[in-house]
Amino acid sequence: MMTTFAHVITKCAHFLSKGPAKLKLFYIDSTFFDMKAYVFPGQGAQFSGMGKDLYDQFDWAKELFAEADSILGFKISDIMFSGSDEDLRRTDITQPAVFIHSVAVAKSHGADFKPDMVAGHSLGEFSALVACGALSFESGLKLVSKRANAMQKCCEKVPGTMAAIIGLPDAKIEEICAGLNAKGMVVVPANYNSPGQVVISGSKEAIAAACPLMTEAGAKRALPLTVGGAFHSPLMTPAKDELALAISETQFNTPVCPIYQNVDAKPHVNPDEIKANLVTQLNSPVRWTQSVLNMIADGAEEFTECGPGAVLTGLIKRIRG
Numbered sequence: 001m002m003t004t005f006a007h008v009i010t011k012c013a014h015f016l017s018k019g020p021a022k023l024k025l026f027y028i029d030s031t032f033f034d035m036k037a038y039v040f041p042g043q044g045a046q047f048s049g050m051g052k053d054l055y056d057q058f059d060w061a062k063e064l065f066a067e068a069d070s071i072l073g074f075k076i077s078d079i080m081f082s083g084s085d086e087d088l089r090r091t092d093i094t095q096p097a098v099f100i101h102s103v104a105v106a107k108s109h110g111a112d113f114k115p116d117m118v119a120g121h122s123l124g125e126f127s128a129l130v131a132c133g134a135l136s137f138e139s140g141l142k143l144v145s146k147r148a149n150a151m152q153k154c155c156e157k158v159p160g161t162m163a164a165i166i167g168l169p170d171a172k173i174e175e176i177c178a179g180l181n182a183k184g185m186v187v188v189p190a191n192y193n194s195p196g197q198v199v200i201s202g203s204k205e206a207i208a209a210a211c212p213l214m215t216e217a218g219a220k221r222a223l224p225l226t227v228g229g230a231f232h233s234p235l236m237t238p239a240k241d242e243l244a245l246a247i248s249e250t251q252f253n254t255p256v257c258p259i260y261q262n263v264d265a266k267p268h269v270n271p272d273e274i275k276a277n278l279v280t281q282l283n284s285p286v287r288w289t290q291s292v293l294n295m296i297a298d299g300a301e302e303f304t305e306c307g308p309g310a311v312l313t314g315l316i317k318r319i320r321g
Contacts, residue, residue, distance in 0.1 A: 035116035037300040038131060039316070040102045040124035042286075043095055044227070045309040046088045051101045052081045054108060061104055064137070068100045071141050076100065091155060091228040095123050095148035096141060102127035102307035103137060109306075117267065117300060119260040119291050121312060122191075122232065123147075125278060131306065132255040134274060139250050146246045147282070150239035151229065157238070160230025162190060162201045163211055167220030173198050176213050180206055190232035191286045194318040199225070201233035236283045244279045265290035267298065288312075292319045 054061040055077070065077040079087050080097045088094055102124065106113055113131070120128035123144065130140040165173055170192065177187050177200060187202030187210050200210060211222035230236065252275055258267030261277040265287040268274050292303075292315070305313045 034301045035299040036114060037117045037119070037295050037303045038106065038113070038115045038128070039118070039303055039305050039312045040106075040120035040127040040131070041098065041305065041307040041309060041312050042120065042122035042124045043091070043098060043231070044225075045307055045311055046094050046098050046101075047308055048081075048083055048085065048088060050080050050097065050308045051077070051104055054104050055081070058108070060107065064104055064107070065100070067137070068096070068141060071138055072096060072145060089226070089228060090152070092145075092148045092152040094228070095151075096144050098123060098307060099127050099130075099141060099144045103130050103140070105306040106131040109304075115257045117258050117260060117295055117298065118255075119295065120262075121288055122262065122281070122286050124307065124312075125259070125262060125281065127307065128259055129252075129255065129274065132257050132259060134253050134255040134259070134271065135250070143243075143246055143250060147239070147243050150242040151231070151236060151282075154236050154239050155229030158230075158235050159204055160186075160202055160233065160235045161204050161207050162199050162225045162227050162230065163207050163214075164221070164223045164225060165198050165200060165214050165219050166223070167196050168198070168214055168218055170198060172217050173200065173214065176210060176217060177202075180210055180213075185209060186230070186234055188233050189285050190230075192289045193286075194289055194315045195321075197315075197318070201230045201235075203230065203235065232281075232283060232285055234283055240279055240282050243282055247275050247278055250275075260291045260295055262286040262288070262291065265294050267294070288315060289319055292316055296320070 055065055069075045069077055076096055079093055115132055118128040118132045126140050126144050129135045130137055173189055177189060180187050185203060185206035187200055187206035189198050190201035191199035193199060214222040252271035254271060255269055258269050260267050263277045263280045263284050303316050
């Protein structure tokens with residue numbers, strides 16, 4: 001709340017510099033209370049054809065995709081525009097693809113893109129950080145690529161998966177996971193997406209054991225997901241050192257607005273805190289429900305999703321009730 005308040009004070013000072021009339025208009029229009037939040041999706045939102053409409057319509061988009069191809073050393077734009085679902089499901093392809101598309105969508109807002117706060121779901125934190133000025137596009141894409149490659153190695157070394165649990169209290173899900181962990185299995189809550197929707201992550205054996213237990217405990221559904229690995233679980237721990245090194249070598253700037261990060265659902269503007277949270281996020285749960293609730297409590301009224309699909313928009317509607 002304090003960082004958000006400081007951001008508002010900065011906006012007040014800006015309007016005051018324009019004269020008393022402008023500052024008065026600032027309050028009359030309720031800008032203090034009606035804050036704009038931009039949110040950025042993560043892995044799973046991808047689809048074949050993503051970004052092609054922007055590429056066809058804008059010269060800056062053509063340049064952005066060409067830059068992305070050059071940075072990565074292969075034509076990811078071709079995969080994004082016409083790749084198969086199987087191609088796009090690979091972690092090392094999905095993550096940079098969603099990142100590139102999300103940054104492009106934010107850029108398409110032009111001068112209207114004036115965030116008071118941002119948040120990203122998992123991978124989406126990197127897109128959000130580029131959009132709010134904490135990272136350059138090149139630095140963000142390089143980090144996302146290194147993150148994706150490190151995670152892909154984990155997926156190949158220890159195959160894992162995830163499952164969506166619908167209609168069961170968080171505490172019960174945590175209890176069931178803890179019971180299986182006590183038996184030597186690896187399964188944890190990975191995404192607290194909205195009230196009544198939590199995604200669990202772990203070894204294939206543990207997910208297979210957990211799903212019927214969730215149903216027996218009262219879950220409406222326990223749905224195994226078609227994903228490349230056990231994201232945000234201890235099985236991703238080997239990727240942390242590689243990501244931590246890459247992040248430590250990357251220039252981060254103070255963002256133009258707070259970013260509500262997954263690990264603690266709190267607003268951050270300090271580059272060192274942001275960097276540490278990005279590393280911790282890799283094998284920690286995404287606290288999306290609490291992030292959105294905190295953003296609303298801090299004044300967010302209008303949420304705009306930047307990226308493929310509208311998954312986060314749907315989650316926010318459920319969180320708001």
